[in-house]
Protein backbone atom coordinates (compact mmCIF):
# COMPACT_ATOMS: atom_id res chain seq x y z
CA UNK A 410 0.00 0.00 0.00
CA UNK A 411 1.24 3.50 -0.76
CA UNK A 412 -0.18 6.82 0.37
CA UNK A 413 -1.33 9.46 -2.08
CA UNK A 414 -2.29 13.04 -1.26
CA UNK A 415 -5.60 14.16 -2.77
CA UNK A 416 -7.86 17.19 -3.02
CA UNK A 417 -11.59 16.71 -2.41
CA UNK A 418 -13.50 19.08 -4.72
CA UNK A 419 -16.89 19.62 -6.23
CA UNK A 420 -18.38 21.37 -9.22
CA UNK A 421 -21.96 22.46 -8.39
CA UNK A 422 -22.09 19.65 -5.84
CA UNK A 423 -20.82 16.85 -8.12
CA UNK A 424 -17.93 15.70 -5.96
CA UNK A 425 -14.53 14.24 -6.71
CA UNK A 426 -11.36 12.97 -5.11
CA UNK A 427 -8.58 14.38 -7.32
CA UNK A 428 -5.15 12.72 -7.27
CA UNK A 429 -2.01 14.28 -8.77
CA UNK A 430 -0.44 11.52 -10.87
CA UNK A 431 1.74 13.90 -12.91
CA UNK A 432 4.91 12.61 -11.27
CA UNK A 433 3.90 9.11 -10.14
CA UNK A 434 1.45 6.69 -11.82
CA UNK A 435 -1.86 6.02 -10.03
CA UNK A 436 -3.50 2.74 -11.05
CA UNK A 437 -6.22 1.75 -8.58
CA UNK A 438 -8.15 -1.48 -9.18
CA UNK A 439 -11.93 -1.42 -9.68
CA UNK A 440 -12.36 -2.80 -6.17
CA UNK A 441 -10.12 -0.08 -4.72
CA UNK A 442 -12.11 2.62 -6.53
CA UNK A 443 -15.38 1.22 -5.25
CA UNK A 444 -14.03 1.03 -1.68
CA UNK A 445 -12.75 4.62 -1.84
CA UNK A 446 -16.09 5.80 -3.25
CA UNK A 447 -18.03 4.45 -0.27
CA UNK A 448 -19.43 7.43 1.64
CA UNK A 449 -19.48 5.38 4.82
CA UNK A 450 -16.15 3.58 4.97
CA UNK A 451 -14.22 5.36 2.19
CA UNK A 452 -13.53 8.97 1.22
CA UNK A 453 -16.80 9.16 -0.71
CA UNK A 454 -17.16 10.68 -4.20
CA UNK A 455 -19.17 10.54 -7.41
CA UNK A 456 -16.00 10.20 -9.49
CA UNK A 457 -12.31 9.56 -8.79
CA UNK A 458 -10.02 11.76 -10.90
CA UNK A 459 -6.31 11.46 -11.73
CA UNK A 460 -4.22 14.17 -13.38
CA UNK A 461 -1.63 12.44 -15.55
CA UNK A 462 1.21 13.67 -17.78
CA UNK A 463 0.41 14.39 -21.44
CA UNK A 464 2.66 15.12 -24.42
CA UNK A 465 -0.10 17.08 -26.16
CA UNK A 466 -1.84 18.90 -23.28
CA UNK A 467 -1.14 20.39 -19.86
CA UNK A 468 -2.49 17.14 -18.37
CA UNK A 469 -4.53 14.05 -19.17
CA UNK A 470 -7.58 13.63 -16.93
CA UNK A 471 -8.55 10.05 -16.09
CA UNK A 472 -12.04 9.38 -14.70
CA UNK A 473 -13.47 6.50 -12.69
CA UNK A 474 -17.14 6.34 -11.67
CA UNK A 475 -18.04 5.34 -8.12
CA UNK A 476 -18.85 1.83 -9.40
CA UNK A 477 -15.18 1.41 -10.32
CA UNK A 478 -15.52 1.68 -14.10
CA UNK A 479 -13.16 3.95 -16.01
CA UNK A 480 -15.12 6.30 -18.31
CA UNK A 481 -14.39 8.82 -21.03
CA UNK A 482 -14.86 12.20 -19.40
CA UNK A 483 -16.49 14.32 -16.70
CA UNK A 484 -17.55 17.92 -17.30
CA UNK A 485 -17.64 19.14 -13.70
CA UNK A 486 -14.27 17.52 -13.02
CA UNK A 487 -12.77 19.30 -16.03
CA UNK A 488 -13.59 22.59 -14.34
CA UNK A 489 -12.02 21.40 -11.06
CA UNK A 490 -8.85 20.05 -12.72
CA UNK A 491 -8.68 23.20 -14.86
CA UNK A 492 -8.81 25.31 -11.71
CA UNK A 493 -6.03 23.33 -10.01
CA UNK A 494 -3.79 23.51 -13.09
CA UNK A 495 -4.38 27.25 -13.62
CA UNK A 496 -3.77 28.00 -9.95
CA UNK A 497 -0.55 25.96 -10.01
CA UNK A 498 0.77 27.57 -13.20
CA UNK A 499 -0.65 31.06 -12.77
CA UNK A 500 -2.17 30.82 -16.25
CA UNK A 501 -5.71 31.67 -17.33
CA UNK A 502 -5.99 28.85 -19.88
CA UNK A 503 -5.07 25.16 -19.85
CA UNK A 504 -5.59 22.25 -22.22
CA UNK A 505 -6.85 19.05 -20.60
CA UNK A 506 -6.88 15.86 -22.64
CA UNK A 507 -9.36 13.06 -21.89
CA UNK A 508 -10.38 9.72 -23.37
CA UNK A 509 -13.10 11.77 -25.13
CA UNK A 510 -10.55 14.14 -26.65
CA UNK A 511 -8.93 17.45 -25.68
CA UNK A 512 -10.76 20.30 -23.94
CA UNK A 513 -9.77 23.85 -23.02
CA UNK A 514 -10.44 25.35 -19.60
CA UNK A 515 -10.31 29.11 -18.98
CA UNK A 516 -10.90 31.30 -15.93
CA UNK A 517 -14.39 32.80 -15.72
CA UNK A 518 -14.06 34.64 -12.40
CA UNK A 519 -13.35 33.70 -8.82
CA UNK A 520 -13.70 29.91 -8.51
CA UNK A 521 -15.52 29.84 -11.84
CA UNK A 522 -14.23 28.06 -14.93
CA UNK A 523 -15.42 27.76 -18.53
CA UNK A 524 -14.65 24.52 -20.38
CA UNK A 525 -14.84 24.20 -24.16
CA UNK A 526 -16.32 20.69 -24.33
CA UNK A 527 -15.96 20.49 -28.11
CA UNK A 528 -18.76 19.44 -30.45
CA UNK A 529 -21.61 17.18 -29.35
CA UNK A 530 -21.71 13.82 -31.11
CA UNK A 531 -25.20 13.44 -32.56
CA UNK A 532 -25.17 10.38 -34.82
CA UNK A 533 -26.89 7.26 -33.40
CA UNK A 534 -23.64 5.24 -33.60
CA UNK A 535 -21.73 8.01 -31.78
CA UNK A 536 -23.96 8.03 -28.70
CA UNK A 537 -23.83 5.01 -29.16
CA UNK A 538 -27.19 3.34 -29.70
CA UNK A 539 -27.62 -0.34 -30.57
CA UNK A 540 -29.56 0.54 -33.75
CA UNK A 541 -30.08 3.44 -36.15
CA UNK A 542 -32.51 6.08 -34.85
CA UNK A 543 -33.18 9.82 -35.08
CA UNK A 544 -31.30 11.03 -31.98
CA UNK A 545 -33.52 14.12 -31.67
CA UNK A 546 -36.20 11.77 -30.34
CA UNK A 547 -35.42 8.05 -30.04
CA UNK A 548 -37.89 5.17 -29.83
CA UNK A 549 -37.76 4.44 -26.11
CA UNK A 550 -40.45 4.55 -23.49
CA UNK A 551 -40.56 3.80 -19.78
CA UNK A 552 -43.69 2.24 -18.34
CA UNK A 553 -46.73 0.65 -20.04
CA UNK A 554 -46.61 0.68 -23.83
CA UNK A 555 -50.06 2.27 -24.07
CA UNK A 556 -49.43 4.87 -21.34
CA UNK A 557 -45.68 5.45 -20.95
CA UNK A 558 -44.52 7.69 -18.10
CA UNK A 559 -41.51 8.71 -20.20
CA UNK A 560 -40.97 8.54 -23.95
CA UNK A 561 -39.09 9.83 -27.02
CA UNK A 562 -35.99 11.20 -25.29
CA UNK A 563 -33.11 12.96 -27.02
CA UNK A 564 -29.78 11.15 -27.27
CA UNK A 565 -26.43 12.99 -27.25
CA UNK A 566 -22.79 12.12 -26.62
CA UNK A 567 -20.41 14.64 -25.09
CA UNK A 568 -17.76 11.95 -25.35
CA UNK A 569 -19.91 9.93 -22.95
CA UNK A 570 -23.44 8.66 -23.58
CA UNK A 571 -26.53 10.64 -22.53
CA UNK A 572 -30.27 10.23 -22.93
CA UNK A 573 -32.48 13.20 -22.01
CA UNK A 574 -36.17 12.92 -21.14
CA UNK A 575 -38.20 16.14 -21.18
CA UNK A 576 -40.58 15.81 -18.23
CA UNK A 577 -42.01 17.78 -15.32
CA UNK A 578 -41.53 14.80 -13.02
CA UNK A 579 -38.22 15.08 -11.13
CA UNK A 580 -38.83 13.70 -7.64
CA UNK A 581 -36.13 11.43 -6.16
CA UNK A 582 -38.21 8.27 -6.43
CA UNK A 583 -39.11 8.84 -10.07
CA UNK A 584 -35.60 9.84 -11.15
CA UNK A 585 -34.01 6.95 -9.25
CA UNK A 586 -36.57 4.36 -10.37
CA UNK A 587 -36.64 5.39 -14.04
CA UNK A 588 -32.93 6.26 -14.22
CA UNK A 589 -31.77 2.92 -12.87
CA UNK A 590 -34.08 1.17 -15.35
CA UNK A 591 -32.74 3.04 -18.39
CA UNK A 592 -29.03 3.14 -17.37
CA UNK A 593 -28.44 -0.44 -18.55
CA UNK A 594 -31.17 -0.64 -21.24
CA UNK A 595 -30.01 -2.79 -24.21
CA UNK A 596 -30.49 0.17 -26.54
CA UNK A 597 -27.29 1.62 -24.98
CA UNK A 598 -24.42 -0.86 -25.47
CA UNK A 599 -22.10 1.27 -23.27
CA UNK A 600 -24.78 2.11 -20.70
CA UNK A 601 -26.07 5.68 -20.45
CA UNK A 602 -26.41 8.74 -18.21
CA UNK A 603 -30.12 9.53 -17.83
CA UNK A 604 -31.24 13.18 -17.73
CA UNK A 605 -34.66 14.45 -16.61
CA UNK A 606 -35.07 17.96 -18.03
CA UNK A 607 -37.86 20.43 -17.30
CA UNK A 608 -37.72 23.43 -19.64
CA UNK A 609 -38.63 26.47 -17.50
CA UNK A 610 -38.36 29.01 -20.33
CA UNK A 611 -36.24 29.58 -23.45
CA UNK A 612 -33.12 30.22 -21.38
CA UNK A 613 -33.58 28.02 -18.30
CA UNK A 614 -33.72 24.26 -17.79
CA UNK A 615 -34.16 22.44 -14.48
CA UNK A 616 -32.19 19.18 -14.70
CA UNK A 617 -31.63 16.09 -12.58
CA UNK A 618 -29.37 13.28 -13.75
CA UNK A 619 -29.14 9.63 -12.83
CA UNK A 620 -25.50 9.09 -13.77
CA UNK A 621 -24.07 5.91 -15.28
CA UNK A 622 -21.98 4.32 -12.56
CA UNK A 623 -22.74 6.93 -9.92
CA UNK A 624 -26.51 7.25 -9.55
CA UNK A 625 -28.33 10.48 -8.68
CA UNK A 626 -25.74 13.25 -8.37
CA UNK A 627 -26.12 16.93 -7.43
CA UNK A 628 -24.89 17.95 -10.87
CA UNK A 629 -23.67 16.40 -14.12
CA UNK A 630 -21.64 18.67 -16.38
CA UNK A 631 -21.80 16.60 -19.55
CA UNK A 632 -25.44 15.94 -18.67
CA UNK A 633 -26.15 19.67 -18.60
CA UNK A 634 -24.45 20.02 -22.00
CA UNK A 635 -26.45 17.08 -23.38
CA UNK A 636 -29.75 18.44 -22.05
CA UNK A 637 -29.15 21.88 -23.60
CA UNK A 638 -28.11 20.39 -26.95
CA UNK A 639 -31.18 18.14 -26.96
CA UNK A 640 -33.42 21.11 -26.08
CA UNK A 641 -31.95 23.34 -28.83
CA UNK A 642 -32.39 20.52 -31.37
CA UNK A 643 -36.11 20.48 -30.47
CA UNK A 644 -36.40 24.28 -30.60
CA UNK A 645 -37.15 24.46 -26.85
CA UNK A 646 -34.35 26.83 -25.77
CA UNK A 647 -32.01 29.45 -27.21
CA UNK A 648 -28.44 28.29 -27.84
CA UNK A 649 -27.32 29.67 -24.46
CA UNK A 650 -29.20 28.64 -21.33
CA UNK A 651 -28.78 28.29 -17.60
CA UNK A 652 -29.17 24.71 -16.40
CA UNK A 653 -30.35 24.62 -12.79
CA UNK A 654 -29.11 21.49 -11.04
CA UNK A 655 -29.49 20.37 -7.43
CA UNK A 656 -26.07 21.78 -6.47
CA UNK A 657 -26.16 25.10 -8.34
CA UNK A 658 -26.26 26.48 -11.86
CA UNK A 659 -24.29 25.75 -15.04
CA UNK A 660 -24.34 28.08 -18.05
CA UNK A 661 -24.28 26.11 -21.29
CA UNK A 662 -23.65 27.81 -24.63
CA UNK A 663 -23.83 25.73 -27.81
CA UNK A 664 -21.96 28.20 -29.98
CA UNK A 665 -23.38 28.39 -33.50
CA UNK A 666 -20.16 29.56 -35.18
CA UNK A 667 -17.84 26.86 -33.81
CA UNK A 668 -20.42 24.16 -33.05
CA UNK A 669 -18.64 23.77 -29.69
CA UNK A 670 -20.44 23.51 -26.35
CA UNK A 671 -19.09 25.83 -23.63
CA UNK A 672 -19.91 25.04 -20.00
CA UNK A 673 -19.34 27.59 -17.24
CA UNK A 674 -19.77 26.93 -13.55
CA UNK A 675 -18.38 26.93 -10.04
CA UNK A 676 -15.43 25.09 -8.51
CA UNK A 677 -15.11 24.38 -4.79
CA UNK A 678 -12.21 22.91 -2.84
CA UNK A 679 -13.60 21.03 0.17
CA UNK A 680 -10.49 19.58 1.87
CA UNK A 681 -7.23 17.71 1.34
CA UNK A 682 -6.32 14.25 2.57
CA UNK A 683 -4.25 11.13 1.95
CA UNK A 684 -5.37 7.93 0.26
CA UNK A 685 -3.83 4.56 1.03
CA UNK A 686 -3.93 2.50 -2.18
Ligand SMILES: N[C@H](CCC[C@H](N)C(=O)O)C(=O)O
Nearest residue numbers: 483484485569621629630631
Ligand atom coordinates in the same frame (compact mmCIF):
# COMPACT_ATOMS: atom_id res chain seq x y z
N1 LIG B 1 -21.21 9.28 -15.05
C1 LIG B 1 -20.53 9.78 -16.24
C2 LIG B 1 -19.13 10.30 -15.88
C3 LIG B 1 -19.20 11.58 -15.04
C4 LIG B 1 -19.97 12.65 -15.73
C5 LIG B 1 -20.45 13.79 -14.86
N2 LIG B 1 -20.16 13.73 -13.46
C6 LIG B 1 -20.06 15.12 -15.47
O1 LIG B 1 -19.88 16.11 -14.74
O2 LIG B 1 -19.99 15.18 -16.72
C7 LIG B 1 -20.39 8.63 -17.26
O3 LIG B 1 -20.40 7.48 -16.84
O4 LIG B 1 -20.29 8.93 -18.45
